[in-house]
Amino acid sequence: MSQQPNVLLLGPPGAGKGTQSANVADEYDIPHVTTGDALRANKDMETEHGTPRSFMEAGELVPDPVVNEIVAEALGDEGYVLDGYPRNEEQVAYLADITTLDAVCLLSVSESELVDRLTGRRVCDECGANYHVEFDQPAEEGVCDECGGELIQREDDTEDTVRERLRVYHETTEPVVEHYREAGVLQEIDGEQAPDAVWDDLRATIDETV
Numbered sequence: 025m026s027q028q029p030n031v032l033l034l035g036p037p038g039a040g041k042g043t044q045s046a047n048v049a050d051e052y053d054i055p056h057v058t059t060g061d062a063l064r065a066n067k068d069m070e071t072e073h074g075t076p077r078s079f080m081e082a083g084e085l086v087p088d089p090v091v092n093e094i095v096a097e098a099l100g101d102e103g104y105v106l107d108g109y110p111r112n113e114e115q116v117a118y119l120a121d122i123t124t125l126d127a128v129c130l131l132s133v134s135e136s137e138l139v140d141r142l143t144g145r146r147v148c149d150e151c152g153a154n155y156h157v158e159f160d161q162p163a164e165e166g167v168c169d170e171c172g173g174e175l176i177q178r179e180d181d182t183e184d185t186v187r188e189r190l191r192v193y194h195e196t197t198e199p200v201v202e203h204y205r206e207a208g209v210l211q212e213i214d215g216e217q218a219p220d221a222v223w224d225d226l227r228a229t230i231d232e233t234v
């Protein structure tokens with residue numbers, strides 16, 4: 025690989041994008057750009073469209089101008105792994121104007137597994153590391169292995185909001201997946217395997233593609 029890759033990770037909420045993005049960022053020494061984390065850090069930011077909080081707590085998409093600006097500022101020219109964007113066709117068009125993707129990878133996971141993963145997810149309040157009450161427990165309950173921070177449940181990881189986020193994914197973000205499939209650049213990975221097996225497949229796919 026001659027330079028650091030521009031990687032896009034697609035998949036429904038709970039597919040493991042954040043978990044695997046951490047591996048991609050480490051392996052290729054590139055930043056993890058995630059609109060979800062950026063918006064959570066700026067939930068009460070006043071914009072002409074209101075604050076992100078109300079959209080996020082309802083499981084709806086935050087308006088495009090707010091999210092596009094976050095991405096435009098975050099993508100540098102030394103590679104990245106992008107997670108959580110683009111989520112609709114307008115965002116696809118915006119992204120195509122500002123960068124070129126080297127690898128587009130979809131993590132596929134069944135709906136019932138997604139609900140279990142999201143409602144059991146716990147995240148570090150300090151560093152954002154992901155855990156699961158059953159599938160990926162920390163050494164000490166409620167405490168982050170990486171930084172000692174407190175593990176919390178995201179406000180949008182309740183069952184009702186999870187169902188709404190999955191509905192929005194099917195309606196608005198699946199066409200994004202189809203866009204890249206029709207363009208012939210989509211690489212599909214079985215995201216339902218254990219995290220290490222997903223990572224083996226994802227790394228091999230990126231290495232073959234870029």
Ligand code: ADP
Nearest residue numbers: 038039040041042043141145155156159218219
């Ligand atoms: P996303 O960023 O796509 O929403 P996450 O990476 O946050 O998804 O993963 C959602 C939840 O599922 C987290 O609690 C994480 O620990 C867990 N998880 C991630 N990958 C796997 C996997 N391969 N098998 C089981 N659980 C997983």
Ligand code: AMP
Nearest residue numbers: 059060079080084085086091108109111
């Ligand atoms: P995530 O962390 O990717 O699950 O995103 C959490 C929430 O942030 C979503 O339910 C949306 O409300 C908002 N969000 C994240 N990324 C985007 C995006 N690309 N477009 C619009 N809203 C987004």
